[in-house]
Amino acid sequence: MTEVVKTDEEWREQLTPEQYEVLRRKGTERAGTGKYAYSKDDGMYRCAACGAALFSSDAKFESGTGWPSFTEPAVAEAVELHEDRKFGMRRTEVTCRACGGHLGHVFPDGPGPTGQRYCINSVSLELDPS
């Protein structure tokens, strides 16, 4: 997998302010505001920063949270998991392995065989329609 390494200045130039805030500063978009929160379109959700294939629409489900939610990544190696203890919570952060961009968090309360709920910011994604 290609590693994408850019300076903070380069990311700032490439990304929109909203994308920069989430992908590079680990922000969170407001629930229900993201363009993919309720999307049912088919395709591959790619990293909005580097284009890596992250989540297939086949794994998307309606979680009722207002964020696009997936049961699993397109390939396990596409993402990296990190312990996140910010805000007095113990959560698992999800980042894009190729560029290190922040995507969201994963929780063990998802449906189906994986039991996982990848709760991802729309702004970190770009749907590649199929």
Ligand code: FE
């Ligand atoms: Fe990426």
